[in-house]
Amino acid sequence: MKQLRDLIIPRKDLQDWDDNITWVKDGSIYITTVPELTKANPVYTSEVNYHSKNLFHLKELPLELANKFEFEQASRNALLNSIPNSNVRLCRVAKMDLNYVAILTNNCNVTVFDPAGNAVVNLDEPDRSVESRAYHSVDWSPQDEYIAVGNEMNEIVIFEMKQEDQTVKFNHFKTIQLDAGIENAWVTNIKWYENGRILAVLSNNAVYCINERNWEASLISSPGRYKIIDIQIVGENYVVISMVGVILRVDLRTMNTFHLETGLKSESKIIPIINTENIILLSNNSSCKIDIGASTPTISNDDVISPYLEKKFKKWNDVWNEFNKHETTLSIYGISLSPDKFSVAILYNIERVSIKYLITSERQYNITFIPLSDNWKISRFAKGFAWYQTYSIYNNKLPIIENAVDTSSTKFDTNTDFNSYLKTILNDEKMNYMRFFNFTREHPKIDVFRKTIYEYAIANKDLFTNDLDIACFESLASILHLDCPIHLSNSIPIKSDFIQESFNFGSNSDNPDVITAEGGNNWRRCSVTLLPILTTEVKICPMSKQRVISLEQSENLNEFGWFTRTLLQVFNDVSVYCGTDMQ
DSSP states (O other), X not given: OOOOBOEEEESXXXXXXXXXXXXXXXXXXXXXXXXXXXXXXXXXXXXXXXXXXXXXXXXXXXXXXXXXXXXXXXXXXXXXXXXXXXXXXXXXXXXXSOOOEEEEETTSOEEEEOTTSOEEEEOOOTTSOHHHHOOOEEEEOTTSSEEEEEOSSSXXXXXXXXXXXXXXXXXXXXXXXXXTTSSSOOEEEEEEOTTSEEEEEETTSOEEEEETTTXXXXXXXXXXXSOEEEEEEETTTXXXXXXXXXXXXXXXXXXXXXXXXXXXXXXXXXXEOTTSSEEEEEOSSOEEEEETTSSSOOEEOOOSSHHHHHXXXXXXXXXXXTTOOSOEEEEEEEEEEOTTXXXXXXXXXXXXXXXXXXXXXXXXXXXXXXXXXXXXXXXXXXXXXXXXXXXXXXXTOOOBOSSOOOGGGOOOOTTSOHHHHHHHHHTOHHHHHHHHXXXXXXXXXXXXXXXXXXXXXXXXXXXXXXXXXXXXXXXXXXXXXXXXXXXXXXXXXXXXXXXXXXXXXXXXXXXXSEEEOTTSXXXXXXXXXXXXXXXXXXXXXXXXXXXEEOHHHHTTTSOOOHXXXXXXXXXXXXXTTTSXXXX
């Protein structure tokens, strides 16, 4: 399979950590560069030409990182103020649609930022001791209801995220004590999984598993002197723990532990292969594949990732070390699975082994994208551009779908409230499969979506009393060439800040793009409500370039009803065409 060319991160430096990259649901990638965090924003280009630079646009995020310990007497903890400036140590992004970013800093703070880059909260419990407030790990719950942090007192502290008076607040929810018998053990790693389990690693190399149903912590690996490099849940029942030269497999059903020597001489990351119980152990020097689900796991050659990295290493030597005069090394600085788990992004560089000094402007890092399976499918854990990225990584191979796409059988419950109805459509596998095809079409279509909205309107026609709702209903029926049981008896005015025009929706054409006012002027339609757009204050789909009326800018000028208002509330945020965030 032909591979995408690397995404280059030029003129940047990294913190001395091994978790420098995070790939999130909307297709964005965060890289913990210094002094500013770097974000690779997803973009749409119809011709990718096997180059990942056509899928991403690099941008710096100058975040204001506060230090709650700045004026503390930190005599018992020299780390807190040893570095005057706060830097990003770890980045964790909300896993669903909120796009909130949690930043763990070098001085043990966790600050949450909104999508615009504004600080929402610096997580803290001011009445507790310094050790209880110093955080060394962070992760979000699968549904973004909670955020968990690990402190220096063997505790996981969970904050609940709530919407209060149009603002987001984080309130203390629960503190989980991992081992009261240990003094001053730090929680150095937290991973919160979709199945409701939380894995936590302590500084003494003990591993705990917490069940979200009862919040009870169980010791699954005792403290030891060998540093734990990585932990993963593989399949439904196994926890895999990586150390130098060794992995441990813990069966969560029986709590039995299997010990396997890998022979790898350096720190190894665990990469699970989707829809299997296989993993890839990847280090700077070598890699291997292991079937974790086997009764006796054995090691085999890595035929998934290794061929790609070996090819890159050989190509670098052919160009920069043609006569093998120098020793070269490949260094991996971070690994992140794609949101749908079908691909992996590896942050690395290859360089000559020598004593040298490089300034930041001389440095360059590469991100390579590697497929982990033969096929892929639309996943609810990814959306919009992330689908298109996977499609490009898999050499424009179409996603598979378990059941044939039959739009005539795609029916939804019209007895629910309209907002829930729209959210159900957006999460439906078949509907998302059809939305994905808009990335590959010259002219994107949403006829199937409009048909489902029309069906809801027909089932709830007695609720239509607002003129704009009826105008939307009539326009839908006209464009779909279907009957409309409700009609406006006269023309209605549409207002903007500077213009007002009257429209007769009953006599207008079935053109989904343009509508003509009574004065003869042609106006572009809102692609969702089909109402005319008389203002530049609109939301734009970054893929199709279709426009949607901005509810925030127009609701004080026009009296939207329940139908049009709900459509705009939902699709001001997410594109009906492809699932991306609206701009």
